[in-house]
Amino acid sequence: MLKSRLTIPFLILTLTLFSTMLARATFEDAAKPAGTSAKSARVARGEYLVWFGGCNDCHTPWKMGPRGPEQDFSRRLSGHPADLVMPPAPALPPGPWAMTAAGTMTAWAGPWGVSFTANLTPDKETGLGDWTEEMFIATMKTGRHQGKGRALLPPMPYFNVRELSDEDIKSVFAYLQSIPAIHNKVPVPIDPEEPAQ
């Protein structure tokens, strides 16, 4: 009798605990995708820095989910989706409003023209797959593409990343090289009109 009286509450408690654990796991999975199994200390350090640094905020496209905006981790760190062709950026009236952004957080328009967040996955054709560690460090330290090319455009906060130690930047690169490669050819930046000469 006692056993039967306790069975239902026990089952309820068990189910409640199990549901809670499942929901939490789901939430955490949504916040941090799977694939974080055993890895080298450097890659783990890089993963920590990438999450802390908020790289996903702009390099992983956002979408509208059932609970509002959420990141589309099927496109993790792959930058602006190539299949999302942006219309011309809206013209802003004179005043303090200085830039506009796509809902994906991957396209940004301002006085510099239009910038698109880069594909940071190790895809050889469209991402960082053919980059060297030196190129990546130089990019972060100088604010120039591969350390020698065009200037990185807003809102890329390279001047924050460059404050990391070289070892930490290497860790970031190692992590980026470890994630799944996603073939996504991000559009080239759109400059202001060709200057008349």
Add this chain to the structure above:
Amino acid sequence: MLQGIAASFFLAAAVSASHIPSGPPRLLSETGLYAGNGTRTIDSANRPFSPQYPLWSDGAAKSRWVRLPEDATIDARLVDRWDFPAGTRFWKEFRFGDRKVETRYLRKNTDGSWTFASYAWNEAQTDAILAPDAGLPNVAEIGPGRFHSIPAITDCRACHVPSEAAPGSGASRTEILGFSALQLSTDRDPGALHAEPLADGMVTLRTLHDERTLAPARPELVTTPPRIQAPDARTRSVLGYLSTNCGSCHNQDSSIANLGLRLKAPATLPHAAPPRAVPPHLPISLFSTTSKWEIPHAPAGESRYVTPGTPDLSAILVRMKSRRPSTQMPPLGTVLHDKEAIALVTEWIESLAPGT
């Protein structure tokens, strides 16, 4: 103007984090360029020179000087990679019209590193003041709405340092782009674009040889002065231009060497090899490799670095013709088209037979 705003807009944080370097002197007059006592007379120990393939700097008139420590020699064991003694100094003055705008300064330190500095001239033209590490945008208007900017030290290093050394592994190798065996050769290219006259007293390879400044002596650099191997005069001039304006980044020693574009011409002695349609230092891939940067509106897979016979499908030329910040080549140091170079390179590509 928008580019200036754009450049400074998001660099506000970076600029605020920069600092006035403690290494170089605060004033140009304190660097040893002038004879002293407030005079603008160049100290006689500072020798003028003129590279045969000058860098395009938006039409700026330039003067250059070098000062080597007394009795010191330049390590010239590698003909294309000179090693200068500690204490060596270089200056490069930029003028637009009759006004001095900027003087750049390089100094070799005892630890093997180089100090980079730029100085901005004052309105009175009496002296120049050390610019911040982050550079100074828009210091002089050089065309309608177009401005010369003093580069950041990182921009100087982008061209002068092929590849940054790993921390703790010693100083990064720095190249003096206008003072090399090819640039000082007495076999000067008569077709070199924007060539500056070689005046009496300017340092050349002969000067360095006669004064026993090179070690080892390398008399062959005087008896058979270096020149770019090329099948014709126009190709020679084009390759010289590309070597200076592109080759400082696009070379085999650069951190971006894996891009496969190598445009820096070696100081190849004449007759070292018979002339050929494609000079040996240029990879054949120049004419067959598809550029990762796609020419707008070009058919897929047709954006080669150089498409013989077709300038509009030659990525190098298309980017030379742009001054959009994200497209232009070179990516820094110029805001005005080099019209003479565009015309010369266009003619050159048109003259190349398909299948070259």
